[in-house]
Amino acid sequence: MKAACWMGKQTVEVLDVPEPKILNQRDAIVRITSTAICGSDLHLYNGFVPTMERGDIMGHEFMGEVVEIGSQVKNLKVGDRVVVPFPIACGACAACKAEMYSLCENSNPNAWMAEKMWGHSPAGIFGYSHLTGGFAGGQAEFARVPFADVGPLKIENGLSDEQVLFLSDILPTGYMGAEMADIEPGDVVAVWGAGPVGQFAMLSAYLLGAERVIAIDRIGYRLEMARDKVGAEIINYEQSSVLETLKEMTGGRGPDACIDAVGLEAHGHGPMFIYDRAKQAMMMETDRPIALREAIIGCRNGGTVSIIGVYGGFIDKFPIGSLMNRSLTVRAGQCHVHRYMKPLLERIEKGEIDPTFVITHTMPLLDAAQGYETFVNKEDNCEKIILKAA
Amino acid sequence: MSLAQGLGWFSVGLGAAQVLAPRTMARLIGIEESGGNVALMRALGMRELASGVGIFSQKNDRAFLWGRVIGDMMDLALLGVAAASARTDKRRLAGAALAVAGATALDMIVARQRSNPEVTDVATSTVDEWDERADEADAAPRVHEIITINRPHDEVARLWPEIARRPDVGDHLGSAEVSFHATPRGETEVRVEVEYEPRGGKLGAMAAKVARKDPGSHIHRELRHAKQIIEVGEVVHSDASIHRGKHPAQPDREVRI
DSSP, X not given: OEEEEEOSTTOEEEEEOOOOOXXXXXXXXXXXXXXXXXXXXXXXXXXXSXXXXXXXXXXXXXXXXXXXXXXXXXXXXXXXXXXXXXXXOOSOSHHHHTTOGGGOSSSOTTHHHHHHHHSSOOOEEBTSOTTTTOBOOSSBSXXXXXXXXXXXXXOOSOOOHHHHGGGGTHHHHHHHHHHHTTOOTTOEEEEEOOSHHHHHXXXXXXXXXXXXXXXXXXXXXXXXXXXXXXXXXXXXXXXXXXXXXXXHHTTTSOOSEEEEOOOTXXXXXXXXXXXXXXXXXXXXXXXXXXXXXXXXXXXXXXOEEEEOSOOOSOOSSOOHHHHHHTTXXXXXXXXXXXXXXXXXXXXXXXXXXXXGGGOOEEEEGGGHHHHHHHHHTTGGGOOOEEEEOO | OOHHHHHHHHHHHHHHHHHHOHHHHHHXXXXXXXXXXXXHHHHHHHHHHHHHHHHHHOSSOHHHHHHHHHHHHHHHHHHHHHHTXXXXXXXXXXXXXXHHHHHHHHHHXXXXXXXXXXXXXOSXXXXXXXXXXXXXXXXXXXXXXXXXXXXXXXXXXXXXXXXXXXTTTOSSSTTSEEEEEEOTTSOEEEEEEEEOOOSSHHHHHHHHHHTTOSHHHHHHHHHHHHHHHHHHSSOOOOTTTTSSSOOOSSOOSSOOO
């Protein structure tokens, strides 16, 4: 089969690889129809996530048709159309029972690697380095889906791939970002990053009762999307000071909640950005926390900072004093996708959410290499790329 | 005075000279007295001071001693870089390199003594005392591993003897001493204690740990396998994990489990 493989830093090639087989009795094999490139795939692409190996199949946002099931999968049958959540979760461990699916205790066969780096291991993730299991990803014609009796969501209502594909990751991730922000009616919510996850976080913030949503980015077309499609107010941080503008917009207090939808490759300007780039280049910090620092400093006293942008390792100059002395709450996490799939599918069915507005590019899987290049360079007003595998 | 202490005093002296008189030191070893070189000399002096003082102040000085060896390698590398430059005095540079090489050898001898008690002591009784202390710290190598399983105590205790011996779990857990402890949440903590005979001395034990072939790593992995079998029915695999050693995350032509 064809699959988009990581072949080194900033190199993805579509190669012929063997087709997946059932390895565990709760596996299913899915013939993929649509898959997408995620902003977090770019962290792998750019070489910021350790434990990648040449030949790793990329991709953790995918959907398709069940073509084979293991003997213990009772809820699916061949021919079912499913969306697959990006974290792999067993449904039986204490974490899964608590609906913290991205913290499943059984789904990462390389848990020891994650324990070395992070103290404890989160769940396995498709196509997301060996630290999270060494699972082949979904930017391919077929994928093996472990715990198929727990994760995949059946789509039975004739909705298009475009309408439901993002239930695999970015829509629930954005939603969880807003949920963690503990939004109350009248709240002002600022979102750093107007990529697809940021857009969905803004949209969800409104759904959860925010009065005003403010988008912060540097890329004009992304801010325009936030303004025109989601109804957010916008700040372009290359044109105005974020902290000053936020104060101006909130009577001097700052937003009630700040959502970091940027993560470890944040951009910025001024000496701090140069400082972080240099430290990252010299491997003295792994992640550039420019957006996160600003989200903390900008947040109102007693407010909440919600982190859904991906971080991998260590950061420098973390404003712990601001956080502690001003009673901020920080919440974070890889999305517990399984928890949100059904309720969000219902919202899509009812027409309350139409996630298709973020799609700017659709191309065949065979063009994945070009897709990565377009996405990483923000060429051609690229916001979200769907790859068609069939 | 022990060899280690001698090295410590040597470092303090050298470090002080580098920090206080960087230009003289630069001239002495035959490199240009440029601003960059002077700053570098001061920085190296600070490191030298730290590694010298460290010998006297560290309770567990093994890491420090190996750190010194790495520092020596760094100095040799810098001298090598300097040798490639046209603006250096090659004769003095060679002298400096010879001195550093000598120091490296001494640092390695002392570091090895600390790391491996079987190496014959070449210096002093103080080294012996330190070795004894190090031995006490790692006395009777024991592995202690623990995992929590989301099933009631009685069930885990009943299933354990059979599961611990399953070939897909591994072959270290079956014979290990194990105890079960019910948690207030109705889960079960499984504790395993194993005593073992380390092979290949301390360096060997360290290498085994890095390669995850030490008893601790084996037991840790097998406890996870047992948890998976009890909680989800089988050992969980990924496309890469079914292979020994490295393998990309992509399906294989043959399934080998």
